Amino acid sequence: MTQHAEPDxxxxxxxxDAAPGETPGAPKRVTHTDGFGAAFCxxxxxxxxxxVIGGTVALLVMLSREHDSPPRDxxxxxxxxxxxxxxxxxxxxxxxxxxxxxxxxxxxxxxxxAGRPERWWWTVAAVxxxxxVAVVVFGGVIALGSLAPAPPLTYLLWWAALxxxxxxxxxxxxxxxxxxxxxxxxxxxxxxxxxxxxAWLAVGALGAGAYGTGLAKVYEPPRLEKADLxxxxxxxxxxxxxxxxxxxxxxxxLDNYVWDGTGHARPKECDGSGxxxxxxRDGKVEGVSLTIGSCELxxxxxxxxxxxxxxxxxxxxxxxxxxxxxxxxxxxHKG
Numbered sequence: 001m002t003q004h005a006e007p008d009x010x011x012x013x014x015x016x017d018a019a020p021g022e023t024p025g026a027p028k029r030v031t032h033t034d035g036f037g038a039a040f041c042x043x044x045x046x047x048x049x050x051x052v053i054g055g056t057v058a059l060l061v062m063l064s065r066e067h068d069s070p071p072r073d074x075x076x077x078x079x080x081x082x083x084x085x086x087x088x089x090x091x092x093x094x095x096x097x098x099x100x101x102x103x104x105x106x107x108x109x110x111x112x113x114a115g116r117p118e119r120w121w122w123t124v125a126a127v128x129x130x131x132x133v134a135v136v137v138f139g140g141v142i143a144l145g146s147l148a149p150a151p152p153l154t155y156l157l158w159w160a161a162l163x164x165x166x167x168x169x170x171x172x173x174x175x176x177x178x179x180x181x182x183x184x185x186x187x188x189x190x191x192x193x194x195x196x197x198x199a200w201l202a203v204g205a206l207g208a209g210a211y212g213t214g215l216a217k218v219y220e221p222p223r224l225e226k227a228d229l230x231x232x233x234x235x236x237x238x239x240x241x242x243x244x245x246x247x248x249x250x251x252x253x254l255d256n257y258v259w260d261g262t263g264h265a266r267p268k269e270c271d272g273s274g275x276x277x278x279x280x281r282d283g284k285v286e287g288v289s290l291t292i293g294s295c296e297l298x299x300x301x302x303x304x305x306x307x308x309x310x311x312x313x314x315x316x317x318x319x320x321x322x323x324x325x326x327x328x329x330x331x332x333h334k335g
Contacts, residue, residue, distance in 0.1 A: 035180030036101075042176035042188040043100040046169035047092035049196025053203055055084075060207035063218050066304050096169070099162075103130045103170045104177060123174045124167065131162040222307040224285050226278050233312060233327035239269070241290065241327065249276040249290055255325055256297045257316050265317045267325075270295035288312050301327070 106129065107122040116122075135158050143149040176188035210216040227245070234240040239253040251274070255267035272294030279287035279300060288301040305311035309328065316323040 035177030035186075038180045038186045038188065039104060039173040039177035040096055040101065042192060043096040043169045043173035044089070044092040045189040045192040045196070046172045047095055047100075047165075048088050049192055049199070050165060050168060051088045051092070053196065053200050056200060056203050056207070060203075060210075060216075063211070064216050066219055066221075095166075096173070099130055099134055099166055100170050100173055103127055103166065104174055106130060107170075107174065118174075118178065120171060120174060123170050127167050127170050128159075128163050131159050131166055134162060135159045221286070221303050222305060222310050224303055224307075224310060226285065228310065229276075229278065229285070229288060229312075232330040234330050235325065235327050240330075243276050243288070247275050247277060249274045249292065251292050251295075251297070254292070254297070256292075256295050257325065258296075268295070270297050 103123065103126045107126040108118055110126060111118045111122045135155055139150065139155055139158065172188055172192055176186055179186045179188065207216075211218060230243055230245045232240055232242050235255065239251075239255050241249055241251045241254050243249050251270050251272055254270040256270040257265040257267050259265055270292055272292050274290065274292035274294075274297070276288055276290045278285050279289055285303060287303050289299075290301060291298045299314050301312035301314050303310065304313055304326075305328070311326050311328050313324045313326040316325050
């Protein structure tokens, strides 16, 4: 009895439909010839590396400037680091989607219009254009929201900063996309992470060396005694308070920030007399407690500045707002 093969039967050796270069019987791989995925991942890796290195540089610089005391709770520190890392990933994805990928698309279009092969300099040319569009769009939204446009120099600085930030990520993303389209191995994201880690370690080593050798010094508030606090303190805008050696205080035009009905701290002028005392911790003067009864002012002021120009300040608004009301000690000129 003769057997007839089914029309749709697969050959026994499985070679009939195997693509060139594929193992017979192996599942077919789906490839993206445009390199979008590789470019997107490389851009995110580049932006995250920039954020980590830039944040480390900013932290090293901040240590030498006047700053608030860092958190000492290990759980809070770990939570802060994890939160910042997650935020960096989310922001890098957003920036890649709205700025880096449009930059690559614009660079490819410019190259095609010019009848030239795609090269890195087309990406360099496209970055400032996309940065300018982003500044116009987001700057316009912010200006409409606040009903007050920023000075032209501010937009120029935003454009320059955005151009500098987008350029490295756009270049590595473009290189990753070209490798996919050329059929070459793509390890760009891995290389960016490796090189970024090495750069971060180098920046950290340089910073540690600078502070360890004394080339840079960690900021410390001035060591003041009660006698150093006696005198006139001014906010530079007409408000001042006079602290006397016997603990009395006289305010004139001093801003007293109180909460209004909309949940904001608004300044009200404070005039009157009251008292003050030092705030100490471990025997060291850390601030001033000032009370002016006539305008219900009761504030703790933190000592800051330097020994030559001491300042006292308190935070304005909600905790962590970053806004301060600062008083500088008036310099006595001896004639």
